[in-house]
Amino acid sequence: MLKAFDNKTAERALQLARETLQIEGDAIAALHARLATDDSVGKAVAMLLNCKGRVVVSGIGKSGHIARKIAATLASTGTPALFVHPAEAAHGDLGMVTADDAFIAISYSGESSELMAILPVVKRMGSTLISITGKPGSSLAQLADVHLDVSVEKEACPLNLAPTASTTVTLALGDALAVALLDLRGFKEEDFARSHPGGALGRRLLTHVRDIMRTGDAVPAVKPDTRLPDALLEITQKGMGMTAIVDDGNKPLGVFTDGDLRRMIEKVQDFSKVVIKDVMHVNPRSISPDKLAVDAVAIMEQFRINQMLVTGDDGTLVGALHIHDLTRAKVI
Known part of the structure; x- marks a missing residue:
């Protein structure tokens, strides 16, 4: 009992x-x-x-x-x-x-x-x-x-x-x-990660930028002479909250984000005549596809950004990362 x-x-x-x-x-x-x-x-x-x-x-x-x-x-x-x-x-x-x-x-x-x-x-x-x-x-x-x-x-x-x-x-x-x-x-930590690929440490030490970045048509990009309404359409269609601005060689010249748009609303009345190169941020943050995804997290946290361009060794745009991509991959 x-x-x-x-x-x-x-x-x-x-x-x-x-x-x-x-x-x-x-x-x-x-x-x-x-x-x-x-x-x-x-x-x-x-x-x-x-x-x-x-x-x-x-x-x-x-x-x-x-x-x-x-x-x-x-x-x-x-x-x-x-x-x-x-x-x-x-x-x-x-x-x-x-x-x-x-x-x-x-x-x-x-x-x-x-x-x-x-x-x-x-x-x-x-x-x-x-x-x-x-x-x-x-x-x-x-x-x-x-x-x-x-x-x-x-x-x-x-x-x-x-x-x-x-x-x-x-x-x-x-x-x-x-x-x-x-x-x-x-x-080492890297050895532990290899035997624990399904764990949090394994994901942090084994996941590279190329594994989770967006590529091809999923990457928002426009030319520098694109008018702002068309650039906004690119941002909306690609769903990254930003677009890269690239030259004829597909090398990034700048970036324009949703945040930039919100700040412009107070200053600009007519968006139809605005050209994207005049309002873009030059020298955007970028990362190599061969870097670990946790390195991208560190850069995003340091500079308080939610998106990042991915560039190859020759400086051309090869992909893009959003903070949500890193979250879905359980890197953060």
């Missing part, structure tokens, strides 16, 4: 939540202190750094979930890695593992039967074996080339049964390995 969630129950829930965080924080702090006199992490990092193949991470149950996360973190930070389920490995998936690979086996007890069934084969194959357990004297720890100790004083579970503090410490150690490898490999 469920207890009524009264104030007393709420206080108990909060107390348990705080105790859980304290226990798990203490467990990570204990691991941090232990590593000061333990060179096993350094040895493991060296093995992983020198691995010619991939890093295979495996575990069963809660350790399996942590193993998946560690493999994913390694893979996304420059260390090719994959997760292999030990039970599936015993029925064919062990074919994913090669002699050039490093194998990370995770089991808090160090006695998981599913892992112990396949690890002798992994060793015979010639793969480097790194174990992560909470029992340095366990079978898995003794079998490994390097053992990483993630023992905890107690689990956060009030029954001291459900893996809580131990899985948190294991996950933190996996992050520590990944970060160390990331730094030693010289992994």
